[in-house]
Amino acid sequence: MSMNKNLFDYLSNEKDEDIFFLLGSGYDGSKGKAYLKLLDPRKQEIILLYDETNHKPYCYSKINIEELKNREDLIKAGAINFIQEKKYDPLIDSYIEVTKIIASDPLSIGGRKDSIREIIETWESDIPYHLNYLYDMNLIPGMPYKIENGILKMASSLNEINKMIIEKFNNKNEEEKKEIAKWLLLLEAEQPEIKYVSLDLEVLSPISTRVPNPAKAEYPIISIAFVGSDGLRRVLMLKIKENIENIENKEFTVTFFNNEREMLREAFNILNKYPCVITFNGDDFDLPYLKNRAEKLNMSKEEIPIIISKEGASLERGVHIDLYRFFFNKSIQVYAFGNAYRENTLDGVAKSILGRGKIEILKNLSELSSKELAEYNFGDALLVHDLATINNNLVIKLLIVLSRISMMPIEDVCRHGVSGWIKSLLYYEHRKRNYLIPRPEDIIKEKGVISTKAIIEGKKYRGAIVVQPFPGVHFNVIVLDFASLYPSALKIWNLSYETVRCPHSECKDNLIPETSHWVCKKIKGLQSLIIGCLRDIRVEWYKPKSSDKNLTQEKRIWYDIVQKALKVFLNASYGVFGAEAFPLYCPPVAESTAAIGRYAFKKAVEKAKEMNIEIIYGDTDSLFLKTKNYETIEKLIKWAKESMGLDLEIDKIYNYVVFSSRKKNYLGVTDKGIVDVKGLTGKKRHVPEFIKKAFNEMLNELKNVKNEEDFEIAKKKIENLIREWYFKLKRGDFALEELAFHIMISRKPEKYMKTTPQHVKAAKKLKSKGIDIVAGDIISFVKTKNKEGVEPLQLARKDQIDTEKYIEYLRSTFEQVLDALGIDFNNIVGVTSLESFL
DNA sequence: GCGGACTGCTTACCT
DNA sequence: ACAGGTAAGCAGTCCGCG
Numbered sequence: 017m018s019m020n021k022n023l024f025d026y027l028s029n030e031k032d033e034d035i036f037f038l039l040g041s042g043y044d045g046s047k048g049k050a051y052l053k054l055l056d057p058r059k060q061e062i063i064l065l066y067d068e069t070n071h072k073p074y075c076y077s078k079i080n081i082e083e084l085k086n087r088e089d090l091i092k093a094g095a096i097n098f099i100q101e102k103k104y105d106p107l108i109d110s111y112i113e114v115t116k117i118i119a120s121d122p123l124s125i126g127g128r129k130d131s132i133r134e135i136i137e138t139w140e141s142d143i144p145y146h147l148n149y150l151y152d153m154n155l156i157p158g159m160p161y162k163i164e165n166g167i168l169k170m171a172s173s174l175n176e177i178n179k180m181i182i183e184k185f186n187n188k189n190e191e192e193k194k195e196i197a198k199w200l201l202l203l204e205a206e207q208p209e210i211k212y213v214s215l216d217l218e219v220l221s222p223i224s225t226r227v228p229n230p231a232k233a234e235y236p237i238i239s240i241a242f243v244g245s246d247g248l249r250r251v252l253m254l255k256i257k258e259n260i261e262n263i264e265n266k267e268f269t270v271t272f273f274n275n276e277r278e279m280l281r282e283a284f285n286i287l288n289k290y291p292c293v294i295t296f297n298g299d300d301f302d303l304p305y306l307k308n309r310a311e312k313l314n315m316s317k318e319e320i321p322i323i324i325s326k327e328g329a330s331l332e333r334g335v336h337i338d339l340y341r342f343f344f345n346k347s348i349q350v351y352a353f354g355n356a357y358r359e360n361t362l363d364g365v366a367k368s369i370l371g372r373g374k375i376e377i378l379k380n381l382s383e384l385s386s387k388e389l390a391e392y393n394f395g396d397a398l399l400v401h402d403l404a405t406i407n408n409n410l411v412i413k414l415l416i417v418l419s420r421i422s423m424m425p426i427e428d429v430c431r432h433g434v435s436g437w438i439k440s441l442l443y444y445e446h447r448k449r450n451y452l453i454p455r456p457e458d459i460i461k462e463k464g465v466i467s468t469k470a471i472i473e474g475k476k477y478r479g480a481i482v483v484q485p486f487p488g489v490h491f492n493v494i495v496l497d498f499a500s501l502y503p504s505a506l507k508i509w510n511l512s513y514e515t516v517r518c519p520h521s522e523c524k525d526n527l528i529p530e531t532s533h534w535v536c537k538k539i540k541g542l543q544s545l546i547i548g549c550l551r552d553i554r555v556e557w558y559k560p561k562s563s564d565k566n567l568t569q570e571k572r573i574w575y576d577i578v579q580k581a582l583k584v585f586l587n588a589s590y591g592v593f594g595a596e597a598f599p600l601y602c603p604p605v606a607e608s609t610a611a612i613g614r615y616a617f618k619k620a621v622e623k624a625k626e627m628n629i630e631i632i633y634g635d636t637d638s639l640f641l642k643t644k645n646y647e648t649i650e651k652l653i654k655w656a657k658e659s660m661g662l663d664l665e666i667d668k669i670y671n672y673v674v675f676s677s678r679k680k681n682y683l684g685v686t687d688k689g690i691v692d693v694k695g696l697t698g699k700k701r702h703v704p705e706f707i708k709k710a711f712n713e714m715l716n717e718l719k720n721v722k723n724e725e726d727f728e729i730a731k732k733k734i735e736n737l738i739r740e741w742y743f744k745l746k747r748g749d750f751a752l753e754e755l756a757f758h759i760m761i762s763r764k765p766e767k768y769m770k771t772t773p774q775h776v777k778a779a780k781k782l783k784s785k786g787i788d789i790v791a792g793d794i795i796s797f798v799k800t801k802n803k804e805g806v807e808p809l810q811l812a813r814k815d816q817i818d819t820e821k822y823i824e825y826l827r828s829t830f831e832q833v834l835d836a837l838g839i840d841f842n843n844i845v846g847v848t849s850l851e852s853f854l
Numbered sequence: 855g856c857g858g859a860c861t862g863c864t865t866a867c868c869t
Numbered sequence: 870a871c872a873g874g875t876a877a878g879c880a881g882t883c884c885g886c887g
Contacts, residue, residue, distance in 0.1 A: 347871080355867095435871055472874060479873030480869065501869090502872095587869095591871030598871075606872065636869040636874090680868045680875050695867055695876075702866070759865070771863050771880045805879095828877080 035160045035171040037208040040425040041146040050149040060211040062333045075141035094124025103452040106514035151447040158419035172205035195549040202420045212292035213244040214400035233308035241397035297340040303329035417581040434588035467532040477607040480636035485675040493670040499663040501637035502590040505612040507548025512541025513602035528608040529615040554582040676835040697829040706754040710741040742845040756796040756809040778808040
């Protein structure tokens with residue numbers, strides 16, 4: 017890499033108004049300083065800005081300052097200074113004296129066996145130093161900054177449009193307005209355009225079923241593909257023996273190298289030209305392999321621009337986005353992508369999102385010709401690039417927004433789940449307000465109380481209510497739901513770890529329904545304020561804008577990105593407080609939230625009944641009402657707002673719904689002609705394609721039903737198609753793959769101690785054939801007549817299929833719907849009582 | 855020694 | 870390492886049965 021230019025040299029020929037985007041932060045051990053990674057959007061370079069304020073790592077102790085000063089062990093561990101401070105302790109609602117222990121470097125605080133936090137009781141000693149620095153400097157990653165006299169100043173202010181938005185929130189109180197304005201400033205700020213390059217490498221490994229170990233990096237890298245957002249399309253290849261051939265490809269250019277070191281040198285040259293590198297699993301494979309291989313080939317430290325830490329991989333002058341980590345994130349999967357993909361492989365994600373997967377190779381990597389290898393390698397890099405590009409750079413924009421909300425650099429956002437994001441956000445807010453961040457044991461000591469009993473054994477507290485559905489076909493159904501019920505509960509009932517079971521005796525009469533918990537009447541809870549405001553901003557601004565037909569599509573996509581990012585935070589804000597691993601774990605907060613949810617839900621059900629509206633189903637926050645009377649609905653909505661302050665909304669209108677007596681299991685056709693399927697087996701991803709096709713044919717018939725007469729016609733057609741699919745099975749009229757179940761294996765096959773489910777049996781058979789199976793793999797298998805009853809798809813033959821098992825599966829899949837239609841599967845396929853005996 | 859009833863494990867889904 | 874509630878299929882066990 018180029019030597020560190022001094023930032024001010026760099027700026028000398030820049031204009032004052034030039035802005036930079038803060039993309040990351042880190043700690044430079046050799047300089048003993050924190051630094052910032054700033055993107056220069058004009059040059060598309062990352063510049064490093066080192067701390068000039070002499071900021072040092074620190075933590076807090078409740079031990080008297082004089083006593084601490086005299087402790088040799090602390091000095092030996094790296095303590096360099098002690099300062100007495102007053103901090104607000106939210107758990108006791110008062111200011112306390114604490115001693116700030118300042119250390120020479122982050123490892124003195126924590127990370128070694130003899131670090132300060134191992135010697136004495138400390139507070140705030142587990143925050144990574146690079147985040148600590150951002151919080152203290154009030155720097156928000158993802159935001160634009162100007163540099164004035166060496167000091168960063170946020171280059172975003174509320175413009176006229178933003179002020180208009182704030183008008184919308186004029187009904188809020190002063191505290192809320194202040195908070196909302198702060199968030200709008202972050203969310204509405206200019207987005208950076210980042211030039212990026214995707215990277216993928218191939219290693220020549222003697223064992224094809226195993227991924228080469230990046231720590232050892234013992235085998236040569238034979239091919240490296242790059243796809244840049246600026247149009248770069250290159251493959252670097254190592255010339256190995258007889259594989260030299262002239263590769264002509266319109267899509268990319270190939271450069272051959274005689275020497276691996278020369279190839280890596282060129283690869284690093286390319287990496288250095290981009291401020292952002294995108295990979296799929298680059299944290300755990302591509303980047304560490306590159307670095308370790310380069311070291312093995314005796315390349316000098318200065319030549320290798322890759323930084324590996326236990327958190328992941330980064331670049332000296334760049335940021336690294338690992339899409340594997342990003343797509344693996346459950347919240348991203350569910351809320352940002354609406355469960356569009358289920359597998360965490362590049363092939364699986366790409367197929368679902370881009371509609372195309374990896375290039376299939378039937379041979380070993382080592383048996384490919386140069387041309388085939390280049391195409392395969394390039395194909396992967398292109399998929400990674402396209403995943404980042406799709407929907408107007410959705411992934412990168414989403415990361416930037418998440419970064420601004422969580423107060424974490426994008427690299428950290430990629431590597432952590434929602435609990436990490438919310439933790440970071442709350443820690444930042446504590447710092448800003450001079451709150452001492454409590455330790456988990458501090459909260460549990462006072463607030464480990466639980467007062468309800470869960471329905472599911474092993475769970476900690478009672479959750480939501482699900483109403484028994486009224487079986488049958490129902491026309492004219494309106495679905496009402498509470499907009500963001502749990503975040504609303506947090507907001508309205510002032511729920512936060514410090515306000516639930518607060519220390520004031522005068523608050524103890526402010527009880528949460530169905531629990532023994534009370535809530536503070538004097539202090540506004542931090543969590544309640546922040547989540548409440550984020551909720552309002554989403555519900556009242558970004559959500560409606562995301563479907564505003566007056567806006568351009570590009571604008572709508574942008575609003576949708578912000579809306580989705582907010583949704584991720586809102587949805588998780590309740591759950592994290594019920595998760596033991598969350599550092600602010602506070603069971604009464606989670607329990608109270610769920611209890612208020614039940615309370616609001618029950619009251620709404622009661623009210624609807626009182627208004628003579630027929631309720632046919634409901635789950636957590638939704639009510640399925642059988643009515644055409646919009647006036648009464650409006651009244652119910654108004655009542656919810658007035659009596660509880662909750663927004664009840666019309667979520668959907670169904671021409672009709674079909675219920676069996678199963679909860680979380682139904683089918684409906686909306687007024688827009690869309691067939692909604694919830695929870696039915698025929699829709700589950702692991703179900704064989706054969707069953708799904710049959711099921712989808714039924715949905716097609718149901719889609720066109722408008723009234724009772726249509727229904728009779730559809731029923732006949734459904735009966736016919738079921739008969740058809742049944743005979744296809746009987747006749748053997750199917751391809752083997754169509755009958756495969758695809759089930760995810762959640763651990764290694766040998767880790768199943770209690771039972772051996774079918775997919776594990778299949779996985780073990782694969783393993784015995786030398787195929788490596790790891791947690792998260794999707795196992796494809798068919799049901800067979802052999803003694804185990806299963807065979808992995810790869811090893812199965814068509815004549816082994818146990819047809820009866822599939823007929824049974826077809827039956828149970830259809831029964832979930834046929835029950836309600838009054839159709840009997842067995843009657844259709846002609847199973848008479850006599851036949852079933854035989 | 856067999857088979858139905860039952861429990862527990864596992865996965866996928868809903869909100 | 871966000872939560873609890875529900876469905877379904879299968880594995881394994883218990884218990885009655887001359």
